[in-house]
Amino acid sequence: xxxxxxxxxxxxxxxxxxxxxxxxxxxxxxxxxxxxxxxxxxxxxxxxxxxxxxxxxxxxxxxxxxxxxxxxxxxxxxxxxxxxxxxxxxxxxxxxxxxxxxxxxxxxxxxxxx
Amino acid sequence: xxxxxxxxxxxxxxxxxxxxxxxxxxxxxxxxxxxxxxxxxxxxxxxxxxxxxxxxxxxxxxxxxxxxxxxxxxxxxxxxxxxxxxxxxxxxxxxxxxxxxxxxxxxxxxxxxxx
Numbered sequence: 753x754x755x756x757x758x759x760x761x762x763x764x765x766x767x768x769x770x771x772x773x774x775x776x777x778x779x780x781x782x783x784x785x786x787x788x789x790x791x792x793x794x795x796x797x798x799x800x801x802x803x804x805x806x807x808x809x810x811x812x813x814x815x816x817x818x819x820x821x822x823x824x825x826x827x828x829x830x831x832x833x834x835x836x837x838x839x840x841x842x843x844x845x846x847x848x849x850x851x852x853x854x855x856x857x858x859x860x861x862x863x864x865x866x
Numbered sequence: 867x868x869x870x871x872x873x874x875x876x877x878x879x880x881x882x883x884x885x886x887x888x889x890x891x892x893x894x895x896x897x898x899x900x901x902x903x904x905x906x907x908x909x910x911x912x913x914x915x916x917x918x919x920x921x922x923x924x925x926x927x928x929x930x931x932x933x934x935x936x937x938x939x940x941x942x943x944x945x946x947x948x949x950x951x952x953x954x955x956x957x958x959x960x961x962x963x964x965x966x967x968x969x970x971x972x973x974x975x976x977x978x979x980x981x
Contacts, residue, residue, distance in 0.1 A: 756909075785968065794955060795910070795971040808968065843909050855969065857902075857909030 754778075756858035758844050764864045765834055773829040773861045777846030784827050785855060786819055787843045795843065801827065834865045878978045885943040887975045889956035894937065896958040900969065901930060901941045904953045913941070913954075943977075951979045 757776040765771050777784050786798040797811035801821045812818070816834075821827040831838055841862050845855035879885045891899070897918045902910035916923045916930045916939075923930050929942040939956050953976050957969040 787971075794973040795957075795969075797968045797970065800968050811968070845909075856912070859907070859909045 756844055756846050756856050758842075758858035758861050760861060761859065762862045762864075764866060767836060767865055768833055770830065770832045771834055771863065773831075773842050773844075773863070775827045775829070775844030775846075775858060777825065777827070777844070778856055779825075781846035781848055781856075782824070783847045783855075784821055785845045785847075786827070786829050787845065789841045789843055789860070791840075798829070798842075831863075834863075836865045839863055839865045875973070876976045876978070878980060879946050881946060881948060881979055881981050883946055885941075885946045885950070885977060885979075887941045887943075887954050887956075887977065889939040889941075889972050891937050891939060891956070891958050891972075893958060893960055893970075894934075896960050898959040899930070899932060899939050900957045900959070901928075901939075902955045902957060902971075903950075904955065904974070906952075910955060946977075946979050948979045948981060951977055953977070 756778055759774045763771055775784065782803045784801045787795040788798055789795050799812055799819045800808040816832045819827060819829045829842060841860040843857055843860045845857045847855045877885060877887060898915065900915040901913040903913050904910045914923060914925045914928050914930050916932050918934060921932050927944045931940045941954060943950055953974040955971050955974045957971045959969050
């Protein structure tokens with residue numbers, strides 16, 4: 753597509769439930785990134801996929817968080833046993849891999865854990 | 867750990883004035899810097915970037931200045947307009963030759979433009 757698409761745009765879930773967030777990057781972009789943004793805060797790096805290389809998972813806050821990227825395109829971020837502190841906007845971005853011109857971000861998924 | 871931080875969390879300017887948003891970074895190995903604009907309810911939008919071998923780069927109404935000696939980055943917006951009201955983030959990329967790699971973001975500065 754023309755931009756990075758994320759779904760759902762909003763998600764309300766009960767504490768303890770699992771959630772899946774989806775990111776559809778720009779076609780042809782080899783690099784895909786997940787960030788988390790808490791209210792009024794900056795962007796916190798979570799995970800980075802580049803082509804067929806092993807992902808950089810150094811930003812995942814706990815083992816409840818995982819992500820996969822199938823076929824080098826769509827990515828899913830999964831949060832198991834959600835906690836209230838997981839409430840945030842989860843942003844996905846993609847780039848051509850060279851890093852030039854930065855990333856293109858999606859509009860994010862606003863996750864609220866109640 | 868390494869971080870990118872901003873001097874001012876909020877900035878209020880009069881329409882038509884110039885705005886300057888500052889950013890300090892701590893990683894001297896960073897090779898590539900980007901400014902993003904984020905409007906409410908939207909993802910960050912690329913504004914302008916600069917590589918470490920440059921000290922100034924100009925775009926349409928925006929200029930980025932890089933001072934590697936003091937590890938300082940600034941974004942200048944000329945003739946600020948109400949549509950410029952947003953949160954502005956600086957970010958750095960430490961990947962060699964800008965080959966992908968994660969961006970480290972600062973906390974953001976909220977720019978408010980008064981009509």
